[in-house]
Amino acid sequence: MKTDKKEIVRKSELLAQIRADLKAWEEAEPDFDDNYFDESDVISYYEFLVNKYRDEWVIIDDTREGGGDEGAV
Numbered sequence: 001m002k003t004d005k006k007e008i009v010r011k012s013e014l015l016a017q018i019r020a021d022l023k024a025w026e027e028a029e030p031d032f033d034d035n036y037f038d039e040s041d042v043i044s045y046y047e048f049l050v051n052k053y054r055d056e057w058v059i060i061d062d063t064r065e066g067g068g069d070e071g072a073v
Contacts, residue, residue: 011061
């Protein structure tokens with residue numbers, strides 16, 4: 001029997017993790033200048049992840065940018 005459990009993901013935590021990961025990548029890659037990635041890259045990757053995991057995640061928007069749940073059924 002397959003369960004359709006979804007993982008609850010907080011938008012603020014996901015954005016923070018993306019920022020940290022991009023910063024680490026920036027620091028590890030000698031060809032990237034400081035501030036190679038900007039906030040538009042963070043948002044773009046966030047939107048990619050939300051779309052990719054739409055059937056597995058429920059995104060809780062706990063930021064002041066907007067309300068409601070993304071990916072909620």
